[in-house]
Amino acid sequence: MERAHTLTIQKTCDKDFIRRVEEASEQEVSKCYQCGNCSASCNYTYVYDYPVNQIMRLIQLGQKDIVLRSRSVWLCAACQACTTRCPCNIDVACVMEALRVMSREENTVSLKDVQMFYDEFLKSVKTFGRVFETGLLPVYNLKAMKPFGDMDLAPKVLQKGKLHFLPSRIKGRKHIAEIFERFEEQGKKKQEPREVNEPSHSQ
Amino acid sequence: MNPHIHNEEMFMNRRVAYYQGCSLEGLAHEFDTSTREVCAALGIELVEIPDWNCCGSTPAHSLDPVLSAALSARNLAIAVREGADVVMTPCPGCLKSLKESLEVYHNPHQRQKLLDILGMPFDGEVKAVSVLQLLYEQVGPEAIRERVVRPLSGHSLVPYYGCLLSRPAHFARFDDPENPVSMDRLMEAVGASVPDFPYKTECCGATYGVTRNEIVGKLSGRILDMALGVGAEAVAVACPLCQQNLDLRQGQLNRQWKRNFDIPVVYITQIIGLALGIDPKKLGLHKLFVDAGVLLEKRESENSRAV
Ligand code: SF4
Ligand code: SF4
Numbered sequence: 001m002e003r004a005h006t007l008t009i010q011k012t013c014d015k016d017f018i019r020r021v022e023e024a025s026e027q028e029v030s031k032c033y034q035c036g037n038c039s040a041s042c043n044y045t046y047v048y049d050y051p052v053n054q055i056m057r058l059i060q061l062g063q064k065d066i067v068l069r070s071r072s073v074w075l076c077a078a079c080q081a082c083t084t085r086c087p088c089n090i091d092v093a094c095v096m097e098a099l100r101v102m103s104r105e106e107n108t109v110s111l112k113d114v115q116m117f118y119d120e121f122l123k124s125v126k127t128f129g130r131v132f133e134t135g136l137l138p139v140y141n142l143k144a145m146k147p148f149g150d151m152d153l154a155p156k157v158l159q160k161g162k163l164h165f166l167p168s169r170i171k172g173r174k175h176i177a178e179i180f181e182r183f184e185e186q187g188k189k190k191q192e193p194r195e196v197n198e199p200s201h202s203q
Numbered sequence: 204m205n206p207h208i209h210n211e212e213m214f215m216n217r218r219v220a221y222y223q224g225c226s227l228e229g230l231a232h233e234f235d236t237s238t239r240e241v242c243a244a245l246g247i248e249l250v251e252i253p254d255w256n257c258c259g260s261t262p263a264h265s266l267d268p269v270l271s272a273a274l275s276a277r278n279l280a281i282a283v284r285e286g287a288d289v290v291m292t293p294c295p296g297c298l299k300s301l302k303e304s305l306e307v308y309h310n311p312h313q314r315q316k317l318l319d320i321l322g323m324p325f326d327g328e329v330k331a332v333s334v335l336q337l338l339y340e341q342v343g344p345e346a347i348r349e350r351v352v353r354p355l356s357g358h359s360l361v362p363y364y365g366c367l368l369s370r371p372a373h374f375a376r377f378d379d380p381e382n383p384v385s386m387d388r389l390m391e392a393v394g395a396s397v398p399d400f401p402y403k404t405e406c407c408g409a410t411y412g413v414t415r416n417e418i419v420g421k422l423s424g425r426i427l428d429m430a431l432g433v434g435a436e437a438v439a440v441a442c443p444l445c446q447q448n449l450d451l452r453q454g455q456l457n458r459q460w461k462r463n464f465d466i467p468v469v470y471i472t473q474i475i476g477l478a479l480g481i482d483p484k485k486l487g488l489h490k491l492f493v494d495a496g497v498l499l500e501k502r503e504s505e506n507s508r509a510v
Contacts, residue, residue: 043405043406043422044406044418046421047415047418075411075415075418077366077406077408077409077410077411078261078264078366078409079366079367079406079409080366080367080370080371081366081370081404081406083370083371084370084371084372084380084381091371093371097264097265097268100264100265101265101266101267101268104265104266111414113414114414114415115265117262117410117413117414118261118262118265118266119262121260121262122259122262122263122266124257125256125257125259125262125263125274129254129256129257130225130228130256130257131225131257131260132225132228132229133225133226133229133230144414149413149416150412150413150416152454152455153451153452156451156454156492157230157451160490160492161490162229162230162232162490168228170254170255170256171254172254172256172277173256175277175322175323176256176274176277178322179270179273179274179277179320179321179322180270182319182320182322183267183269183270183273183320186316186319186320187267
């Protein structure tokens with residue numbers, strides 16, 4: 001885990017990052033006065049590398065690399081406790097969501113297996129138009145090299161007649177695939193002019 | 204007592220577009236069947252959105268909020284085309300996606316991008332609600348109380364709302380973000396006793412059952428522990444993911460906590476359905492992983508059970 005170095009913090013401050021986070025989340029991160037309510041409410045603080053109030057502070061300091069590579073961003077469950085309790089009415093969960101999207105774009109996702117699970121999920125949506133949770137498990141577990149993950153659940157699910165391996169396919173799956181394709185094309189257009197990025201400063 | 208209108212007449216034969224979502228086709232099948240049964244019994248006609256698609260859930264959000272909005276907008280657009288002005292879904296995750304889709308549509312910076320990706324006509328003229336909201340605000344506890352034929356007297360249940368049903372407040376526009384009471388009131392209306400439950404909105408571990416199982420173990424275990432601590436014999440839920448973490452994974456929780464939790468986790472629609480006299484089989488009570496037969500025991504009065 002990276003630490004922000006206070007002596008060099010101005011050098012590693014990426015002002016454009018602050019602007020991009022505020023723009024994507026439509027939240028004024030600068031309003032945060034570090035009361036810590038968000039972290040106190042967050043059930044995931046115990047597994048985070050930076051509690052969510054520190055994430056907010058690191059954004060204010062433009063510490064793009066640390067923020068976008070943090071585990072916290074990908075362990076956040078979007079539970080809204082922080083948003084509910086922020087006295088400055090910052091939608092903190094929405095900021096965390098914007099960071100997840102950005103870390104994908106910057107290729108700095110910290111928890112590759114969580115991303116992989118999400119990607120398998122979306123592949124199913126794109127192909128069938130729907131997903132079936134237990135059908136995803138074997139695929140994910142094999143890819144994540146956890147072939148026995150959740151194996152104990154299979155017999156139970158089978159016994160209750162709830163085990164299917166394929167989701168139902170919808171008639172409009174071509175439309176769904178097109179939604180994904182149009183989205184991917186837009187992403188490409190957006191990427192082109194931004195290809196020349198400022199060098200990322202790891203400390 | 205209740206500030207909401209519960210004009211049953213108005214709701215009789217009311218048609219509502221129904222979005223069940225993927226979970227209710229699979230592991231949460233009984234949430235679907237019990238929702239359909241209870242709505243039918245209360246005179247609400249559910250019209251399933253034809254050829255509905257997955258809302259994309261958390262994974263789509265992590266990719267892009269407008270992509271997620273477009274996936275849900277397809278379902279909303281079909282509902283509008285079929286003449287609906289209200290879409291109801293039992294799943295709070297799906298509900299979040301549907302409502303965010305409407306938010307994106309009404310955001311002038313994002314509407315065009317949404318419509319471009321969606322590629323079909325959509326006018327945003329529709330509302331999305333949960334089944335809990337529909338039962339609480341449109342039917343109301345009083346109207347349900349009048350229909351009870353098999354009260355759950357003497358049964359003690361705690362309501363577990365999870366993260367999304369009532370928060371954030373500006374988004375959910377339903378119940379109280381810190382101390383929601385809709386399920387409390389509905390369960391009281393069917394005769395159950397409902398102890399105070401401090402963990403009403405504490406997160407259960409959400410989707411991390413698959414990728415970080417020990418997180419669900421810790422968070423969901425805490426919830427069951429508290430439920431027992433306040434003397435509940437069952438937990439009532441209104442979310443398929445919460446239900447799955449607390450019920451299907453209860454064996455995993457037991458291993459992690461070295462405990463013997465054996466506490467049924469029942470959908471609010473199943474509880475209301477039982478009280479309305481609907482056949483437990485039709486409500487899918489036997490589909491739950493932890494046996495919920497205890498709720499079928501007839502007990503004398505609500506104060507007869509010492510806890
Ligand atoms: S609750 Fe709000 S103001 Fe307080 S630390 Fe968190 S984000 Fe900052
Ligand atoms: S939304 Fe994320 S950061 Fe906020 S309290 Fe929930 S898990 Fe923590």
